[in-house]
Amino acid sequence: MSEGILRADAERNRERILAAAEEAFLERGAGVPLEEVAKRAKVGIGTLYRRFPTREALLAATSNERFMAVAETSRRRDIELDPGDALRRFLEELAKNTSVYQSLAASLGTVIQHGTAGCTAITAEGERLLRRAQASGVIRPDANFDDIIYVVSAIAIAVEKDSAPTTRIAHLVDLLFNGLCVR
Structure with a gap:
């Protein structure tokens, strides 16, 4: 052959x-x-x-296109939003896309480390938005991308069985943002 x-x-x-x-x-x-x-x-x-x-490698591959789309949409939308709103919208979209498969959120941190194009894009975009929001003085300087992934995972887990997950995600991201914002 x-x-x-x-x-x-x-x-x-x-x-x-x-x-x-x-x-x-x-x-x-x-x-x-x-x-x-x-x-x-x-x-x-x-x-x-x-x-x-590994299961995480398979999850990364099946999530690749969704993660690429979240990162690309965020980059395009970034021009019209202030740094805080851009990061907030990114977090909402990432949480929504992490909720696509029940139980994906529990391993999100490991999944995005697999180096698929989508995982790399989501990490790069999240880190860029976080740095931009921190530089503008909106977000606390001690927050890092891993913190965001942990919280996005928690939000996605919280809405797994919710009847209106999109509304709940927006509310939970708002709560997260209140903790991340500089006081």
Whole structure:
């Protein structure tokens, strides 16, 4: 078998795994057994683990496009918002996108460390917005991006079973902001 055929098969397997994972995570949450994901993708569990050695790596890959979109939207919107409002909107969008899969929030900090383009973009944008808000004197200088991820995770966990998560997220981000703001 030629190398090109192997690469094409590997790419097809990767895409099937991602599609199956997206479907399973949406239906049953981020804690769905990976064996179920492999079965849905019609690949062996070894194939899944070769492509995605951890659950967090698979979650990062399935969240990649959403995270890229959050970062890109934030960069475009940043021009029209003051530093505090830009950071607030970013936090709301990140919390909403972290709430897509039940239980994703519990491992968000680990997921965004996986280096996918989306994870890198979300981290870079969050750090940029935080520094900008701190430089403008809106946000406390002792806050860091890890603090924000912990709080976004907590917000996303808090709204997992909420009937109106978008409204609740906005309220909880406001509460977070009150703690981050310089007094």
